[in-house]
Amino acid sequence: MEAGWWKEDYLDxxxxxxxxxxxxxxxxSLLYRYLKCPQTTIIGYENHNKRAWVERMYMVEAKDRGPALTVISSNITAATALSSICLVLSSIIGAWIGSSASNNTSIFTNSLIFGSTSRSMVFIKxxxxISCFLVAFACFVQTARYFVHANFLISMPTNEVPVTCVVKEVIKGSNYWLTGIRSLFFATNLLLWIFGPIPMFCCSVIMVAVLVGVDxxxxxxxxYAPVKGSHDLSNKIDRGKNAVSNAFELLHHRSHDGSRSNA
Structure with missing residues (x-):
């Protein structure tokens, strides 16, 4: 009997x-492929399209950027909803485990579970x-933060903000969104650990096999070809500086020619 108990512990x-x-x-490995060959990952593909989307939406007038603000607002709403769900689930799991411990009956210590049911293992579970849900909560909050900042930048009445700043905020928000989703994947695996280490390990293998094809x-x-008539802020500033300098040179030459004619 004791040997069987140790065998179950070894499974965990x-x-x-x-x-x-x-x-x-x-x-x-996915992160390595994204950094080295982003075109081979769905993350790099989506970020490439998001960069092009931001650049084109930023090229129109501020009064015509309603669709861009709507898209960003929908992302903020989704991130806020998922962050609230993660926080609520963390609270529910904590209350459930606390009540189970006080009643001395818990699904973690059920005799049907083929694995360790000691109190220390229950605490680790x-x-x-809870850690995975809290990490996901923090990531979704950061996602909402970066998208809110991008909303402010893209709704600027004038093009004084470089488009690269808006692209940076959108990409950062997307990366935090992805990290939050992956934290939920880890939380799903650990939730199956409630029923024993074998379901948890099988879930990990199946999830990796699915993600290999999805990612x-x-x-x-x-x-994406450059949009006709679109100009970057730096080009506008350079042209403005050149125009001002040319105007000063023209005025200087005219004044110099006028002084010569008077002489």
Whole structure:
């Protein structure tokens, strides 16, 4: 009987870290591919299109940027909703575990679970699940923050803000959104740990197999052509400086010619 108890503990010791390492290894490889060959990942494909979208929406007049503000506002609403859901789930899980501990009955210590049901292992499960939801909550809050800032910048009445600043805010918000979603994936794996280490490990393997196909991009990046009549702020400033300098030179030459004729 004692040997069987140790066997169940060994399942949690080996299968759970192995499942987490499998998820971490996949996401590290995904990050490497995104940094080295972004066109091969769906993240790089989406960010490429978002950059082009921001550049084109920023080229129109401020009064015509209503669709851009609507799109950004919808992203803010989605991030706010998911952050609220993560916070509520964290509170519910905490209250559920607290009530289960006080009543001395918990699904974590059910005899049907094939794995460790010790109090220390239950505490580790609790901390792991809550941590993933809190990380997702923080990421979604940051997502809303960056999109709100992008909303302010893109609604600027004049083009005094460079388009690169708006692109930077949108890409940062998208990256935090992606990190929050991936934290929810980890939380899903850890929730299945409630039913034992075997369901958790199987979920990790299945999720990685699905994400390999989802995160791979086979569509070539579209070479967006520059929009006719569009100008960047730096070009406008340079042309303005050149025009002012040419005007001063012209006035200087005219005044110099006039002084010569009078002489």
């Amino acid at each position: 010791i080996f299968l759970v870290p192995l499942g987490i390492l499998l998820m971490l290894a996949y996401h590290l 609790f901390i792991s699940i 791979r991009n086979t569509t070539p990046l579209h070479p």
